[in-house]
Amino acid sequence: MPELPEVETIKNDLKEKILKKKIEKVDLRLKKIVKSPVKSFVLDLEGNKFKDIKRRGKLLIFDLSQKNKYLLIHLRMTGQLIYQKDKEIIAGGHSDGGRDEALPRLYDDLPNKHTHIIFHFSDNSQLFFNDLRRFAIVKIVDEKELKKVLNNFGVEPLEKSFSLKVFRDIIRSRKENIKAFLLNQKYIAGIGNIYADEILFEAKVLPSKRINSLKEEEIKKIYQAIKKILKKAVRYRGTTFYSYTDARGQKGNFTKFLKVYKREKKKCLKCKKGLIIKTKIAGRGTRYCNECQR
Numbered sequence: 001m002p003e004l005p006e007v008e009t010i011k012n013d014l015k016e017k018i019l020k021k022k023i024e025k026v027d028l029r030l031k032k033i034v035k036s037p038v039k040s041f042v043l044d045l046e047g048n049k050f051k052d053i054k055r056r057g058k059l060l061i062f063d064l065s066q067k068n069k070y071l072l073i074h075l076r077m078t079g080q081l082i083y084q085k086d087k088e089i090i091a092g093g094h095s096d097g098g099r100d101e102a103l104p105r106l107y108d109d110l111p112n113k114h115t116h117i118i119f120h121f122s123d124n125s126q127l128f129f130n131d132l133r134r135f136a137i138v139k140i141v142d143e144k145e146l147k148k149v150l151n152n153f154g155v156e157p158l159e160k161s162f163s164l165k166v167f168r169d170i171i172r173s174r175k176e177n178i179k180a181f182l183l184n185q186k187y188i189a190g191i192g193n194i195y196a197d198e199i200l201f202e203a204k205v206l207p208s209k210r211i212n213s214l215k216e217e218e219i220k221k222i223y224q225a226i227k228k229i230l231k232k233a234v235r236y237r238g239t240t241f242y243s244y245t246d247a248r249g250q251k252g253n254f255t256k257f258l259k260v261y262k263r264e265k266k267k268c269l270k271c272k273k274g275l276i277i278k279t280k281i282a283g284r285g286t287r288y289c290n291e292c293q294r
Contacts, residue, residue: 004190057189
C-alpha cells in the first residue's frame with residue numbers, strides 16, 4: 001500500500017498534468033467502486049475541473065472548481081491512477097500485479113479489465129483509475145463531509161506544527177506498543193508498515209516496546225526518526241516492492257536506503273553483527289535488529 005511518501009509523490013506529479021483541465025466525460029465502468037451516489041458522482045465531475053490536489057495521510061483530495069465538492073481517492077492495496085496523453089503514460093500506485101508476477105501490469109492495454117473509471121479531459125488526455133482487488137475508496141463529498149473524514153486523521157508528521165512537544169502530548173498516557181501506535185492513523189497520519197519499521201530502527205527502539213515504558217530520550221529519538229525517514233523517502237520518491245511506481249512510472253528510489261524492511265535473516269547494515277528478525281506485531285509483519293533495538 002502506498003504510504004505518505006508515495007502518495008505525496010503521486011499528488012505532486014499529477015498536479016503537473018491534470019489541474020484546470022475541463023473534465024469532458026466520466027466513464028464509470030464499475031459502479032460499486034464509488035462509495036457515494038453514482039448519478040451525482042458523474043454529474044459533479046463532468047464539466048468540472050480539478051483546481052488543486054491535496055494529501056491527508058494516505059488520502060488524495062481532488063478539489064473541484066465548481067459546486068464546493070471534493071473527489072476523495074484512497075488507493076489502498078491495489079489502486080492505481082494512470083495519466084495518458086497520446087503516447088505518454090505515467091502511473092502512480094499499484095503497478096505489477098502484487099506478489100503474483102504472472103499478473104499483467106495494470107497500465108498495459110488501457111483501458112483493461114481492471115479499469116473502473118476513466119476521466120476524459122478537454123485536451124484529449126485521460127486519467128484512468130484501476131484497481132485489481134477493488135479495495136480502493138472513491139467518493140465525492142461536500143465540505144461538511146470532508147471535515148468529518150479529515151477528523152479521523154491525526155497530525156501530519158511533515159508539517160512544521162508537528163513539534164516534539166506535540167508528539168509528547170500525543171504519546172502521553174498511551175499503553176500500546178510503539179509499532180501499533182505509529183500505524184494508527186488517528187494519532188499520526190500517513191505512516192504504514194514500511195516506514196514504521198524503518199523509523200523504529202533509526203531510533204533504536206524495539207517495535208514491541210510499550211509506550212509507557214519509553215524513556216524521554218527514546219521518545220525524542222522516535223520523533224526525530226519520523227521526520228528524518230519520511231523527509232528522505234519523499235525526496236527519493238518513495239519505496240518500491242511488488243507494486244509501487246510513481247506518477248511518472250518510475251520506481252521509488254528509497255529502497256536502497258531501507259535497513260530492516262524485507263531484510264529478515266540478513267546481517268544488520270549498521271552494527272554488522274545483529275540479525276534482522278521478522279515477527280508479527282500489531283497484526284503486521286515487523287522487522288528489527290536483535291542487537292541495535294532493545
